[in-house]
Amino acid sequence: MLSLSVALAAALLLGRPAPAAAMLHAHPDPVTATGVVRSLESLRDLDQRSWQVVAYREGPPGGPLRLRIVGYPGRVRIDHPTPLLVSSGRRLWELADLTLASPKLAGDSRAAAAEFDLAPLLADLSRDRPLRLELPGVFTTLPVPPYVVAEWRSLPAWQEPPPGRR
Secondary structure, three states: OOOHHHHHHHHHHHHHOOOOOOEEEEEEEEOOEEEEEEEEEEEEEEEEEEEEEEEEEEOOOOOEEEEEEOOOOOOOOOOOOOEEEEEEEEEEEOOOOOOHHHHHOOOOOOOOOOEOHHHHHHHHHOOOOEEEEEEEHHHEEEEOOOHHHHHHHHOOOOOOOOOEEE
16 A cells, blocks of 8 residues: 555656746847847637747847737738737736838738737836736737746846857
8 A cells, every 4th residue: 555655656746747947049030130039938818729929039138029929820810000908917018019010920911910019018027927918809818927927027138148058
């Protein structure tokens, strides 16, 4: 009986998934010849539809900060400009829709993506609290967990570690 209990406890401990860990990825942008640091997550809204959520910074620390939300083409069509509403507790932010300023997104006839200015939100956040995103006419609640918020908050100052420290 004791060995069964030990085996069960070991199975529970070993089978437990590791806590979610957010990761930033840096890569060169072949179009602009500048580096891009990004956070890429797949999140589900309250209607269980999946969305790709990409927060990124172009260039060195201090570069533009953007949030791109992408739905599945053919299942969603996003009209522009539509501001993104972000809430946390009683706080509310309205992020400007920059989609039409992006030649790549403005020319995409599928209209399944939208891009927003992330800088005002990040400048105002002081803690890694969960957020709720709302894109009127598209989705009413897309929860963003604290570990993703922590990753977004690290974007403005993130620098690639020197070789040998990765």
